Each structure stands twice: as structure tokens, then as C-alpha cells.
Amino acid sequence: MARPIRLGNVRLNHEQLTILMTVIVALAVVWVVFRFTRLGRMMRAVADNPDLAAVRGITRSHVVAWVWLIAGALVAVSGVLIGLDANVEPQMGWTYLLPVFTAAILGGIAYPMAAVAGALTLGIADELATLVMPVHYRMIATFLLMVALLLLRPWGLFGTRWVTK
Amino acid sequence: MIVYLIATLTVVAIAALAGLALNLQWGLGGLVNFGLYGFYMLGAYIAGLLTIQGLPPLISLGAAMIGVSALSAVSGLISVRLSDDYLAIVTLGFAECLRLVISYEGWLTHGMLGVAGIKRPLQELWPRGFADIGFLALTLLALLLVYVALQGLARSPFGRLVRATRDDPGVVEALGKSVLDVRVRVLAIGGAILGLAGGLHAFYYTYIDPTQFGPIITAYAFMAVVVGGRGSNRGVVASAFTLIFLLEGSRFLIDVIPGLGACRTRGHPPVSGWRGPGRAFDLQARWFRQRAALGACQQDIPFLTPERCHGPRYPLSSRRSLPDHLKPLWDRMTLYGPFEGQAGAMANRLPIFEHMWRLLTQLADDAVLPKRYLELAIVATSLVNQCDFCVAQHSPKLAVEGITPEGAASLLDWEKHPELNDVDRLVVEYSIAVTANWHRIRDTVIDRLRAHFSEAQIVELTWRIALCGAFNRFNDVLQVEVDV
Numbered sequence: 001m002a003r004p005i006r007l008g009n010v011r012l013n014h015e016q017l018t019i020l021m022t023v024i025v026a027l028a029v030v031w032v033v034f035r036f037t038r039l040g041r042m043m044r045a046v047a048d049n050p051d052l053a054a055v056r057g058i059t060r061s062h063v064v065a066w067v068w069l070i071a072g073a074l075v076a077v078s079g080v081l082i083g084l085d086a087n088v089e090p091q092m093g094w095t096y097l098l099p100v101f102t103a104a105i106l107g108g109i110a111y112p113m114a115a116v117a118g119a120l121t122l123g124i125a126d127e128l129a130t131l132v133m134p135v136h137y138r139m140i141a142t143f144l145l146m147v148a149l150l151l152l153r154p155w156g157l158f159g160t161r162w163v164t165k
Numbered sequence: 166m167i168v169y170l171i172a173t174l175t176v177v178a179i180a181a182l183a184g185l186a187l188n189l190q191w192g193l194g195g196l197v198n199f200g201l202y203g204f205y206m207l208g209a210y211i212a213g214l215l216t217i218q219g220l221p222p223l224i225s226l227g228a229a230m231i232g233v234s235a236l237s238a239v240s241g242l243i244s245v246r247l248s249d250d251y252l253a254i255v256t257l258g259f260a261e262c263l264r265l266v267i268s269y270e271g272w273l274t275h276g277m278l279g280v281a282g283i284k285r286p287l288q289e290l291w292p293r294g295f296a297d298i299g300f301l302a303l304t305l306l307a308l309l310l311v312y313v314a315l316q317g318l319a320r321s322p323f324g325r326l327v328r329a330t331r332d333d334p335g336v337v338e339a340l341g342k343s344v345l346d347v348r349v350r351v352l353a354i355g356g357a358i359l360g361l362a363g364g365l366h367a368f369y370y371t372y373i374d375p376t377q378f379g380p381i382i383t384a385y386a387f388m389a390v391v392v393g394g395r396g397s398n399r400g401v402v403a404s405a406f407t408l409i410f411l412l413e414g415s416r417f418l419i420d421v422i423p424g425l426g427a428c429r430t431r432g433h434p435p436v437s438g439w440r441g442p443g444r445a446f447d448l449q450a451r452w453f454r455q456r457a458a459l460g461a462c463q464q465d466i467p468f469l470t471p472e473r474c475h476g477p478r479y480p481l482s483s484r485r486s487l488p489d490h491l492k493p494l495w496d497r498m499t500l501y502g503p504f505e506g507q508a509g510a511m512a513n514r515l516p517i518f519e520h521m522w523r524l525l526t527q528l529a530d531d532a533v534l535p536k537r538y539l540e541l542a543i544v545a546t547s548l549v550n551q552c553d554f555c556v557a558q559h560s561p562k563l564a565v566e567g568i569t570p571e572g573a574a575s576l577l578d579w580e581k582h583p584e585l586n587d588v589d590r591l592v593v594e595y596s597i598a599v600t601a602n603w604h605r606i607r608d609t610v611i612d613r614l615r616a617h618f619s620e621a622q623i624v625e626l627t628w629r630i631a632l633c634g635a636f637n638r639f640n641d642v643l644q645v646e647v648d649v
Contacts, residue, residue, distance in 0.1 A: 004604075011607075094380075098261065101254045134580055136269055143258040147243055150251060 015084045102146040171297050173413045178304040179365050181405035184389030186358035192395040194351040195331030197253040203260025206378035208233045208363025213280040213373050222286035230360040237356025241349040268375040279374025283367050315398050482512035494522050506645045534625045537566045538592045543633045545576045545596035550637035588617050599630040
């Protein structure tokens with residue numbers, strides 16, 4: 001294992017750098033697919049109005065299958081990255097369930113890229129919460145944040161109102 | 166076999182109660198309650214904690230029902246405005262937070278140690294030897310009462326209203342009924358039944374700890390409702406009985422099909438994903454392991470036989486087999502406590518025994534590092550490594566320093582530990598960091614240590630923590646016993 005890189009008072013592990021770069025690449029790919037490809041447009045159409053999308057000749061099951069494929073690949077990548085930073089164990093998915101949902105809700109469920117901002121906000125809020133509550137209660141901070149959002153701004157920090165919950 | 170049947174029937178009846186509660190909430194009311202196990206757990210804890218405070222068990226059970234019902238209603242107020250998947254994640258998050266609080270608020274819930282010695286209701290009524298049958302009768306009676314009540318509810322006008330809110334809340338609102346009101350009531354009634362089921366769980370096992378309650382309870386309830394048919398109480402009871410009997414029955418396959426059984430190494434949960442052997446007996450096994458740790462014999466438990474773990478995995482050396490020049494060292498070792506098992510394992514390779522114990526005794530003679538900090542470091546490290554044997558070995562040494570066995574077992578919660586002073590906390594924090602996070606220890610940690618310890622002491626402390634990690638692995642892998 002290589003020694004961590006030191007930038008002033010900040011220590012950065014090599015794995016953390018790898019993770020950061022992989023995430024940026026993955027995000028760029030997803031963004032391009034969403035924004036500029038035919039598949040991305042089809043996805044947005046189905047999410048927006050399935051009936052109208054069907055009328056325009058989009059096969060819903062086809063799009064859904066693609067969504068699962070991409071989501072599965074992303075989840076697999078994230079699992080590997082988590083394994084790099086923390087450790088791999090049977091319960092690891094369970095630990096991330098709540099934060100992941102919260103991040104998605106935080107960003108606004110209809111905007112995939114907003115989940116990134118949501119996750120960052122959540123991560124910082126989580127770390128700050130440890131100043132006022134014990135570390136092992138971090139999940140409670142996540143949960144409270146999620147509940148507050150669902151009650152006050154169910155369309156997310158960045159989304160718009162039309163999403164029904 | 167009769168004992169087994171009674172045990173299984175009791176567990177099935179409790180599971181059927183949880184299934185009925187879910188059938189009301191989700192089957193009739195359309196409220197996806199993934200956090201069912203949290204409410205169930207809360208019921209068990211209210212009933213258990215009140216009972217050991219000396220309250221009559223039946224009154225504790227009533228309190229559990231009321232408490233869980235009230236909390237369900239409150240959680241409903243924040244979450245019933247949400248649609249299916251959001252409600253599911255909120256209830257799940259709620260249950261998980263509840264489990265965290267119960268695990269860590271040891272002053273209230275006894276934390277991970279669990280609540281032991283819970284008295285069952287009406288035990289004095291049954292003749293000696295019929296306690297389990299009596300409890301089964303009580304559980305079945307509770308199941309019958311709940312079933313009749315729910316059947317009545319389903320046929321009543323309120324039942325129709327509940328089904329209507331499930332099928333189309335908009336129409337119900339338009340007809341002038343409050344959907345929120347109906348849903349909160351459904352959650353409250355379901356909560357009362359979950360409180361009852363949880364309370365019966367606590368009474369049946371007479372011992373509860375946070376690890377008994379997980380999403381698998383929710384999963385069983387959903388399986389019962391899905392198989393039985395959403396909305397059908399009769400179907401739920403029938404499927405609960407069928408399903409749990411299948412799950413329980415499958416444990417006998419271990420004897421027939423090789424490779425299914427997961428023999429546990431001491432102190433660790435089974436690693437294999439096979440969940441065949443039913444929960445009931447997992448719990449009983451845990452309970453008996455606890456008793457075994459307290460000195461009762463594990464051999465007399467018939468249904469543990471297929472999974473009973475073997476003894477030490479190495480030939481034991483004893484004083485007799487040592488060369489003469491090492492015998493004095495062996496005698497000194499025995500002064501430190503019941504370390505014959507570990508030393509006997511080491512003595513299979515004499516240099517290991519000789520130099521390790523020379524090191525240990527010489528470090529003890531010099532006494533550079535106060536014993537209190539050394540033992541705190543060893544117990545904390547062994548807790549991180551889940552080496553039950555090592556924790557058991559060293560907790561008594563902490564008792565000399567004024568730290569209770571319960572306190573020693575909860576060292577990992579060092580931040581607010583009542584029995585530790587600031588230097589103790591620093592030592593425990595450092596031990597955990599060296600064991601679990603050694604490649605990320607910051608300079609500030611060492612600086613804080615320097616404020617209280619000399620360089621030699623820091624070196625010895627670090628060495629002893631690392632060595633303790635080695636001992637943990639050695640003892641665990643070779644299955645060193647406490648009293649060989």
C-alpha cells in the first residue's frame with residue numbers, strides 16, 4: 001500500500017484519488033447518455049409521460065430494460081469503489097440504502113445530476129452532524145434530513161414541483 | 166419432538182400476529198410498512214424492560230401495545246402523505262434509527278448486552294414442566310382474539326372505508342372522509358398488534374438483544390401476506406403456518422444434504438447466506454450460547470448437535486511436555502490467569518511459547534505502562550476483533566481497576582462511557598484506531614498521547630495493541646478455549 005499524498009494538512013489516499021476520478025468519468029458518461037443520445041431522450045420522455053411516449057412509438061419495456069442495465073452497471077461500479085475505500089461485507093448494501101435514497105430525494109428525484117449535489121450536501125451535513133451527535137447516530141441525521149425534505153420540499157432542493165409523491 | 170413442535174408453533178403464532186398486522190396496514194390499507202420490524206422490536210423492548218422493572222407481565226404487554234400504537238400513529242402523521250415507495254423508505258429508515266437508539270442507549274435498553282431474565286405472564290398458573298405449553302396456549306389465544314377482531318373490522322363500515330382509501334384516496338376525499346385520519350388509525354391499530362407480537366416475542370425468549378430484530382421479520386410478514394393473499398386474514402394465518410413450517414422444517418435438510426450447515430466459529434455469526442435453519446432456533450442457539458458462556462453445558466441441548474462446534478483445533482501441550490528450563494516460565498504464566506489454553510497452543514512450537522512469555526513477563530516486571538491502560542487497550546482491541554475468549558480473559562483484570570464487566574463489554578462506546586476518565590478514553594480510542602484504522606491515524610492522535618505518556622510508554626502501548634491483535638487472531642483461528 002502506497003503512502004498517502006500530503007497537501008498541506010490534508011491527507012489523500014491513492015484509493016481516494018482513484019475513486020474520485022472514476023466517479024467523475026462515470027458521471028460524465030451518464031450525463032452524455034442522458035443529454036445527447038436517443039436513448040436519453042427516450043428515458044426522459046417515458047419518465048415525463050409514459051402514455052404520450054407510447055403514442056410516439058417508444059417501447060416502454062425496452063427503455064426500462066436499458067435503465068436497469070445502466071443503473072446496475074453504476075451500482076456495480078459504486079460497490080467496487082466502496083470496497084476500495086472501506087471494506088467488502090455482506091451488509092454493505094444495507095448501510096448505504098438510506099443515504100442513497102436521501103441523496104436522490106435531496107437532489108430531486110427527476111434530475112439525475114442533482115443527486116450528485118444532493119449526495120455532496122448530505123455527506124457534508126452528515127459530517128457536520130457528528131459535531132452535535134455521537135458518530136454512531138449519523139444515520140439518524142440522514143433520516144431526519146430525509147423526513148424534513150419530504151415534508152417541506154418533496155420535489156427536492158433543485159427539482160420543480162410537478163413530481164408527485 | 167414435542168418440545169420442538171411447541172417451540173415452532175409458538176414462533177409461528179407470533180409471526181402470524183405480525184402478518185395480520187401487516188395485512189391490516191398493507192393488505193387492507195395499502196400502507197407499505199417496511200419498518201414493521203422496528204415497531205415489533207419496540208414492543209419487545211417496552212414489554213421486556215417494564216417486566217424486569219417488576220411490573221406484572223400482562224400490564225407490560227398492554228403498555229407495549231399502547232406505546233407502539235402511539236408511535237405508529239405519530240410516524241404515520243409524518244409519512245402517510247407519501248406514496249408507496251416513499252412510505253416504504255421512511256418506515257424502513259425509522260426502524261433502522263430505532264434499532265440504533267436501542268443499540269447505543271445502554272442506560273435505558275442495556276445496549277448490545279440485551280435484556281435478560283424477562284418473566285412470562287401467568288407462569289404461576291401452569292404446573293411444573295408445562296410452562297412452554299401454557300405460553301403457547303396464551304399466544305394462540307392472543308392470535309385468535311386478534312383474528313376475530315380483525316375479521317370484524319374488515320366487515321365493518323370502517324373496513325370498507327380502509328379498503329376505499331387503498332383503492333382510490335381521491336374518491337374518499339371527495340366523499341368527505343379524511344384519508345389522513347383513516348390511515349393514521351390503521352397504522353395505530355396495526356401498531357398495537359405489532360406491539361403485542363413483539364411483547365410475546367420478548368416473553369417467549371425471555372432474553373432480547375438488538376440483533377434479534379432485523380428486516381427479515383418484515384420479510385416474513387410480507388411473505389405471509391403475499392402468499393396468503395392481500396386483505397385475507399384467513400389466508401395470512403394459513404400461509405404464516407405453512408411458510409414457517411417450511412422454513413423450520415428445512416433445518417432437517419442439513420442432516421441429509423451435505424454443505425448446508427454453517428458451523429459457527431465462536432462468537433461470530435454464520436457467514437454463509439443460507440438462512441434455512443429457522444430464526445427460532447437461531448435465537449435459541451444464541452440464548453444457549455449465552456448460557457454456555459455463563460457456565461452451563463452446551464452438550465445437553467439436543468437440537469444444537471448438527472451445528473455444535475468442535476473443540477480446539479490443535480493438540481494441547483501441557484507443563485509435562487515442556488523441557489525443564491521452560492517449566493518455571495509456565496508456572497509464572499499460570500499466575501497471570503487461565504492462559505493454559507493459549508500457552509498450550511503456543512507450546513507446540515517452543516520458541517513461540519518461550520519468547521512470547523518471556524516478553525510478556527518482562528514487560529510486566531518493568532511495569533512501564535500502568536496496568537489499567539494496558540488492560541483497557543487489550544479489551545478494546547479484542548472487542549474490535551470480536552475475540553470473545555480474549556475479552557472474557559481480560560475483563561476480570563479490568564474489574565480490579567474498578568470497571569464493571571458490563572462496562573468492559575461496552576468499551577467501544579468510549580465517547581460517553583461513564584466509567585472512563587479522559588486518559589482512559591484516549592487509550593481506548595487509540596486502541597480501536599490502531600486495530601481497525603491503522604493506516605489513517607493522524608499526527609494529532611499521537612500528539613494527544615504525548616501529553617500523557619512518555620515515548621517508551623507510547624511504543625509499548627502501540628506494540629501491545631498490535632500484539633493483542635495477533636493474539637486475537639491466533640486464539641480465534643485455533644479456537645482456544647477458556648477453561649481447558
